[in-house]
Amino acid sequence: MSEPAAEPAAEPGSGPGPGSEFDAETRLAGDGPPFTARITDRWSGLAGVNGGFMLALCTGALGQVLPFPDPVVVSAFFLRPGSPGIAQVTTEVVRVGKTTAFGQASLWRDGREVVRATAAFTDLSLAAERAAGRSPAYTGTAPPALPPADECLTAAPAPLAGVTLTDRLEYRPGVAPGWMTGQPSGDPTAEFWMRFRDGREPDLAALPLLVDAAAPVVLEVGAASTTIELTVHLRAHPAPGWLACRALTRHVAGGYHEEDFEIWDSAGTLVAQSRQLALVLT
């Protein structure tokens, strides 16, 4: 578990400073709970502050109050759009069992609840040790079949008003997204490599951000949307290196769609599996 930070997070608009941008800007202040976060304008997508980034703040706060180190499943409801500025993160320890602990965290801006997240924490390494040799293993899908990252496209994303997340993260698709050139493919799927631009290696703390950090694949069918709920399963500690990502939407209907997202690490292990429900904007 990380220890509470004495120093505040970076100022809005300031440079990353030494070390990881993500670590600096998700560091919670205060002896908490409640904790204080300073949300900058450096993690924004099309709809304001990225939901996955706010979920990472909530998950980080829960890591400080629960007795197990690793989130294994996190579910967040997005109640209002997020915005840069000082945020409070409140936590509740719901139940502590022998191998699993449950907690709830909320992120507040200006006294209004923006995100409510519930999570189960455990020790993933211990769980894997307990399971080894006693529990069956099964893998029904393979990692994305991408060329090596160096041979993939280095997407220079068209500057989109207010979108800064793409300055923090690097994306290397095998095939150029159609929507980006104004020609949606009609196929709401994508496979690409992803990593932090500043060289920070992936870990469990970053995965709630990363599953929500790519452009929604419904752009390929001409839809834009806003996330209502996002559930992330954290399946293993990621190995260092590029992450292979797969995003797909199977059902756009009745004004809603789901998006599934998988992240596989450089060793070919599935490390995160997420699904969100989003409201199509009309």
Add this chain to the structure above:
Amino acid sequence: MSEPAAEPAAEPGSGPGPGSEFDAETRLAGDGPPFTARITDRWSGLAGVNGGFMLALCTGALGQVLPFPDPVVVSAFFLRPGSPGIAQVTTEVVRVGKTTAFGQASLWRDGREVVRATAAFTDLSLAAERAAGRSPAYTGTAPPALPPADECLTAAPAPLAGVTLTDRLEYRPGVAPGWMTGQPSGDPTAEFWMRFRDGREPDLAALPLLVDAAAPVVLEVGAASTTIELTVHLRAHPAPGWLACRALTRHVAGGYHEEDFEIWDSAGTLVAQSRQLALVLT
């Protein structure tokens, strides 16, 4: 806590009485919140009272306190095993927006929180009307390719100690599950028809139960498990008739597995899509 029902639900072990068993036994008493439920031993799976049934109780309670009629996404964490008896259901209205309201409900037994559920409610029919003609529609998968229900197997499930859910629900698989005859297939997938035995038609209130009401498909790889978290997307009001169900698990690893579940109605519309994270029992 509010008083138990003036008109109590069915006693454990009693017959269904007139009308739907599910409606009678999910009826909440009290002027609530909090509400009171009388959980019978008639909705139990291998691990005690079915999680989906308890989720249906929580979702029903939220329907009474939120200003929109339809759950669109519900996420539940299972903190402790459920057991038959008097339960309290507490609710919190988290946020009411113009088209979406958020709430949280907990189910308690003997003063201990057993299930915590968070949900977003809306008016699904209005949402579909708003989207019609303005939002793209896309379907990337098809309903299960099952023979008509009358031509499927009428599984007479082997009596499993304590399992009563199979007396309430009828399952008609296209192919007999391997695990049931002691020959797990190695393929953790299943497709089958499902309906209430007493003729009750499906609706949104029943879907949180139904997505969790079939045997876990990991039995086909020799694993048993207990659910930690279950998220259900409710995508449309189901048409009357048999429901076509598809369950699949893609990743059993590190002591955990996910299970995805789809329910398609008799008109071929996807009405529910769920995913759960479960801990493999070793």
